[in-house]
Amino acid sequence: MDGENAIGDGGFDINKKLEELPIDIRLRAIDRLKVTRLRHRKGVFTRLMLILALIGPGILVMVADNDAGGVITYAQTGSIFGLGFFIPLMVLMVPTAYLVQEMTVRLAAVTRRGHAEMIWKRYGPFWGAFSLGDLVIANSLTLVTEFIGITFGLSIFGVKPLFAVLIGIAFVSTVMFTLRYHKWERASLIIAFFNMIFIPLVFFARPDWSLVASTFLTWHINGGITTLFIYVLLANIGTTIAPWMLFFQQSSEVDKGTVPEDIGAAKRDTFVGAIIMAVVAICIIVLTGTVVFGSGIVGTTTSTTSYNISFILKTIASKIGTLPVELFAIGLVDAGIIAAIALTAGTSWAVGEAFNWPKSINLPFLEGRKFYIPGLISMFIAASIVLIPNVPLGFLNITVQVIASIFMPAALLFLLLLVNDKEVMGKRVNKRWENVSIITIMVVLVSMSSLYGLSLVFPHLL
Amino acid sequence: MALDGKEFGFIKNDKDWENFLKREKLKDYSKIPVKRAKVGGWVKFAFIFLRIYIVIMLVLIILGFLNII
Numbered sequence: 328m329d330g331e332n333a334i335g336d337g338g339f340d341i342n343k344k345l346e347e348l349p350i351d352i353r354l355r356a357i358d359r360l361k362v363t364r365l366r367h368r369k370g371v372f373t374r375l376m377l378i379l380a381l382i383g384p385g386i387l388v389m390v391a392d393n394d395a396g397g398v399i400t401y402a403q404t405g406s407i408f409g410l411g412f413f414i415p416l417m418v419l420m421v422p423t424a425y426l427v428q429e430m431t432v433r434l435a436a437v438t439r440r441g442h443a444e445m446i447w448k449r450y451g452p453f454w455g456a457f458s459l460g461d462l463v464i465a466n467s468l469t470l471v472t473e474f475i476g477i478t479f480g481l482s483i484f485g486v487k488p489l490f491a492v493l494i495g496i497a498f499v500s501t502v503m504f505t506l507r508y509h510k511w512e513r514a515s516l517i518i519a520f521f522n523m524i525f526i527p528l529v530f531f532a533r534p535d536w537s538l539v540a541s542t543f544l545t546w547h548i549n550g551g552i553t554t555l556f557i558y559v560l561l562a563n564i565g566t567t568i569a570p571w572m573l574f575f576q577q578s579s580e581v582d583k584g585t586v587p588e589d590i591g592a593a594k595r596d597t598f599v600g601a602i603i604m605a606v607v608a609i610c611i612i613v614l615t616g617t618v619v620f621g622s623g624i625v626g627t628t629t630s631t632t633s634y635n636i637s638f639i640l641k642t643i644a645s646k647i648g649t650l651p652v653e654l655f656a657i658g659l660v661d662a663g664i665i666a667a668i669a670l671t672a673g674t675s676w677a678v679g680e681a682f683n684w685p686k687s688i689n690l691p692f693l694e695g696r697k698f699y700i701p702g703l704i705s706m707f708i709a710a711s712i713v714l715i716p717n718v719p720l721g722f723l724n725i726t727v728q729v730i731a732s733i734f735m736p737a738a739l740l741f742l743l744l745l746v747n748d749k750e751v752m753g754k755r756v757n758k759r760w761e762n763v764s765i766i767t768i769m770v771v772l773v774s775m776s777s778l779y780g781l782s783l784v785f786p787h788l789l
Numbered sequence: 790m791a792l793d794g795k796e797f798g799f800i801k802n803d804k805d806w807e808n809f810l811k812r813e814k815l816k817d818y819s820k821i822p823v824k825r826a827k828v829g830g831w832v833k834f835a836f837i838f839l840r841i842y843i844v845i846m847l848v849l850i851i852l853g854f855l856n857i858i
Contacts, residue, residue, distance in 0.1 A: 348815070449826040740839055
C-alpha cells in the first residue's frame with residue numbers, strides 16, 4: 328500500500344482525519360506521522376534524519392542553561408578562582424544535570440503532562456501555587472539577566488541599550504509567536520548552536536592544558552574555602568541545575584509529542600546537551616582563568632562585583648585583543664536570546680498547565696493568546712528593568728542564581744515524588760540507584776543553600 | 790497544510806489511524822482528570838521539612854540582604 332495513493336482502503340483520507348483534531352494536536356500528529364514514517368524506512372540517511380527529528384528539548388534545556396547569567400558566572404568564576412576546583416566540578420555536573428533532567432523525560436513521555444500540572448493536580452493547589460509562583464518569579468528574574476547579557480553584548484558593537492532590548496524582544500517574539508512547535512524547536516536549536524562559539528574562543532587564550540588536566544587530580548581551590556568560594560560555588564550549581572529546567576524540559580517533551588518509545592532517544596538528546604553545557608562552561612572558565620586570573624591587573628580585589636563582566640572583557644581585550652572580546656559578546660547575546668526563548672516558553676507552559684489553559688506552541692497566537700501572554704508579560708517586565716539606570720546588574724545576576732539554588736530542593740522533591748509514583752509512572756518508576764543519586768544531590772544542595780544563607784547573616788562564619 | 794497520503798501508507802484505514810493516535814498518545818489530556826496523591830508516611834515528613842526549610846531560608850536571605858543594604 329505504501330506509495331500507492333493519497334486515499335486508502337474504504338476512502339480513508341489522512342487529511343480529513345487530521346482536520347478532525349484540535350489544531351495543537353493536529354500539528355503534533357503531523358510531526359509524529361513524520362517520525363513514524365522515518366521509523367518505517369531503512370537506510371543510514373533515514374536513521375540520521377530520525378535522530379535529528381528526535382533531538383530537541385534535551386539539547387535546548389542544557390544550552391539554554393548556559394544563559395547570559397551563566398556565561399557571566401563562569402567568567403567571574405575563572406577570573407576569581409583561576410584554573411582549579413571549578414573545572415572538575417563542571418564535569419561532575421554532566422551526570423548530575425543528566426540524572427535530574429532524564430526524570431523529566433520519563434515523566435513527560437508517560438504522563439503527557441507538564442511538571443506544573445502534575446504538582447498542582449497530584450499534590451494540591453498549595454504546592455502547585457508555591458511551585459508556580461517560585462517558577463514565575465525565578466523565570467522573570469532570570470529573564471532580567473538574559474536582557475542584561477543581550478544589552479551588554481550588543482553594547483560592544485555600539486548598540487544602545489534601548490535598541491538592544493528591542494532587538495532581543497523582537498527576536499524572542501518572532502520565534503515564539505510566529506513559529507509552531509517543530510519550527511520553533513528547530514529555530515531554537517540553530518540559535519543554540521552558536522552557544523558553542525565559546526569553544527574556539529578558549530584557544531585565543533593559549534591555556535596551559537597540562538595545568539587544566541592537573542585540576543582533575545588536585546581539585547585545588549585558589550584562596551581556600553571562603554564565603555566568596557561558597558557564594559560562587561552556589562552560583563555555579565544554581566546555574567547548572569535550576570528549577571526552570573525541570574519545568575521547561577517536561578513541557579517541551581510534552582509539546583514535542585515524546586512517547587515512551589522515544590525515551591531512549593530523548594535521554595541521548597539530554598546527555599549530549601549536558602556534555603555541550605559542561606564543555607562550554609569549562610571553556611569560559613579556562614579562558615578567564617588563564618587571561619584574567621593570571622593577569623595580575625586585578626591586584627587584591629576578590630569579589631564578584633570587582634570582577635564584573637566589563638572588567639573581565641577589558642582585561643581580555645588588553646591581553647589577547649579585541650576579536651576574542653567580540654566573539655565573547657556574540658556568545659553572550661546568543662546565550663541571552665536562547666535562554667529568553669526558553670524562559671518565555673517555560674513561563675507560558677507552566678501557567679497554562681497550572682490553570683488548565685491552552686498550553687502548546689502549536690497554537691496560533693490569537694487562538695492561544697492566553698498561553699502566550701504570561702511569557703510575553705514576563706519578558707516585557709524583565710526588559711524594562713534592564714533599562715532602569717544604575718540597576719546593580721552584577722549583584723542581581725549572582726542573586727538570581729542563588730535564589731534558584733535555594734528553591735531547587737523543593738523542585739527536586741516533587742520530581743522525586745512524581746517519578747516514584749507508581750500510580751503515575753507504572754513500571755517506569757525510579758530505580759534504587761537513581762533515588763540514591765537524586766537524594767544525594769538534594770542533600771548537597773540543601774547543605775550548600777543553608778551554608779550560604781548563614782554566611783549572609785554571619786559573614787565571618789566561614 | 791495537506792499531507793501527501795502516499796507518504797504515510799502505513800496508515801491505511803480507520804483502525805490504523807486509531808492505533809496511531811493511541812500509540813502516540815494524541816489526545817486532549819486536559820479533559821482527563823488526574824487523581825490526587827495520598828500524602829502519608831515519609832512524604833508527610835518531607836513536606837513538613839520542606840515548609841520549615843523554605844521559611845528558614847527566606848528569613849536568612851532577607852536578613853542577609855538587609856545587612857548588605
